[in-house]
Amino acid sequence: MSEIFTGNFTQQQPISEEAIEAAVSVMRSGRLHRYNLSEGEVGEVSLLEQEFAAYVGSKYCLAVASGGYALACALRALEVKPGDRVLTNAFTLAPVPGAIASIGAVPVFVGVTEGLVIDLADLEAKAGQADVLMLSHMRGHICDMQALMAICDAYDVKVIEDCAHTMGGGWDGVPSGRHGAMACYSTQTYKHLNSGEGGFLISDDEELMARAVMLSGSYMLYERHGAAPAPHVFEQVKYHTPNVSGRMDHLRAAILRPQLSDLEVQVTAWNRRHDILLEGLRGTPGLTVVKRPDGEDYVGSSIQFLLLDWSETHITEALNRCGERGVELKWFGGAEPVAFTSRYDSWRYAPSEAMPKSDRILKGIVDMRIPLTFSEADCALIARIIRAEVSAVYQAG
Numbered sequence: 001m002s003e004i005f006t007g008n009f010t011q012q013q014p015i016s017e018e019a020i021e022a023a024v025s026v027m028r029s030g031r032l033h034r035y036n037l038s039e040g041e042v043g044e045v046s047l048l049e050q051e052f053a054a055y056v057g058s059k060y061c062l063a064v065a066s067g068g069y070a071l072a073c074a075l076r077a078l079e080v081k082p083g084d085r086v087l088t089n090a091f092t093l094a095p096v097p098g099a100i101a102s103i104g105a106v107p108v109f110v111g112v113t114e115g116l117v118i119d120l121a122d123l124e125a126k127a128g129q130a131d132v133l134m135l136s137h138m139r140g141h142i143c144d145m146q147a148l149m150a151i152c153d154a155y156d157v158k159v160i161e162d163c164a165h166t167m168g169g170g171w172d173g174v175p176s177g178r179h180g181a182m183a184c185y186s187t188q189t190y191k192h193l194n195s196g197e198g199g200f201l202i203s204d205d206e207e208l209m210a211r212a213v214m215l216s217g218s219y220m221l222y223e224r225h226g227a228a229p230a231p232h233v234f235e236q237v238k239y240h241t242p243n244v245s246g247r248m249d250h251l252r253a254a255i256l257r258p259q260l261s262d263l264e265v266q267v268t269a270w271n272r273r274h275d276i277l278l279e280g281l282r283g284t285p286g287l288t289v290v291k292r293p294d295g296e297d298y299v300g301s302s303i304q305f306l307l308l309d310w311s312e313t314h315i316t317e318a319l320n321r322c323g324e325r326g327v328e329l330k331w332f333g334g335a336e337p338v339a340f341t342s343r344y345d346s347w348r349y350a351p352s353e354a355m356p357k358s359d360r361i362l363k364g365i366v367d368m369r370i371p372l373t374f375s376e377a378d379c380a381l382i383a384r385i386i387r388a389e390v391s392a393v394y395q396a397g
């Protein structure tokens with residue numbers, strides 16, 4: 001009898017009792033809006049912003065309604081205008097080019113390497129075309145940030161980091177999000193903190209951050225923020241910055257604060273599971289594991305591997321066989337976007353030139369989330385199943 005996995009790939013952990021208590025207390029107060037504060041009260045949202053800024057080591061932090069909102073807000077704060085070109089990754093998820101398109105700007109896609117990071121040679125070739133790079137640390141893979149920043153600085157390209165998959169991670173000991181001019185995080189259910197929906201924007205630049213706070217819908221209440229620039233900075237931007245409401249509320253902030261205190265523990269738990277999967281898959285005939293470079297402090301909340309140069313029929317067969325044994329794998333190379341697996345040529349509102357080297361890699365990317373409801377034994381079992389089925393198809397093929 002072959003082993004079957006019966007776990008659920010989309011089941012997250014429950015919200016802790018401490019977070020539930022904090023949420024109930026906000027509801028009892030009736031003050032859910034971030035600016036609805038009693039005399040002398042700082043409020044859950046400002047406290048969360050201060051705590052997140054301290055966690056990543058940034059001067060400023062703004063909590064917002066979603067990660068996608070944070071991305072578009074960062075572009076607006078950098079004064080990207082309709083028709084401007086914005087560099088971004090060919091391998092990322094739909095909210096990234098979507099944020100660029102939402103302000104009428106035009107994505108210019110940069111290729112992906114076998115390490116699943118942005119192709120720095122392609123970036124250098126295209127850097128002259130834009131003033132901004134929206135860099136997605138897609139699926140937690142972090143490129144050589146010193147090399148990337150050297151290219152961007154040489155071409156005077158400002159970097160917005162999309163850290164939806166790297167919250168808690170870093171490069172060479174520097175937290176992910178601390179290299180670019182601004183960085184964005186998501187606290188949506190499937191990311192590293194779970195408030196259903198939500199996000200953060202961080203920066204050390206006072207003017208960019210004052211604009212972001214105004215944009216997020218602060219009216220003239222910016223003095224009620226705990227991790228924002230000083231009031232005089234707002235004097236310079238407040239009449240020129242439109243309100244595009246996307247605030248966070250106290251209820252979400254209340255459930256996020258206890259989760260943020262636990263993030264390091266969660267990161268360790270993810271990495272244990274990730275590493276068991278990685279070791280279990282290493283050496284499988286026909287399967288390429290993704291190298292994690294020295295310097296990368298990853299958060300293994302998902303794992304990817306490559307079935308490079310496999311035919312579509314064989315990839316489909318391997319995935320179906322894993323699926324029959326309860327292991328749900330997602331394939332970025334399918335002809336049609338399924339669930340979240342779209343890629344640059346699926347975004348037909350943003351035409352792109354062909355990228356044959358990246359296409360070869362994208363075609364072979366297989367992806368799996370690692371919910372913390374999986375035990376370490378579950379991960380070992382999943383690796384055995386993938387190994388058996390992928391080798392069987394490869395050896396028959």
Ligand SMILES: *Cc1c(COP(=O)(O)O)cnc(C)c1O
Pocket residue numbers: 066067068069092093095096136138139162164165186187188197198199
């Ligand atoms: C989830 C995600 C976002 C956007 O976050 P939301 O909070 O869902 O808007 C941005 N980039 C990537 C790579 C993501 O996975």
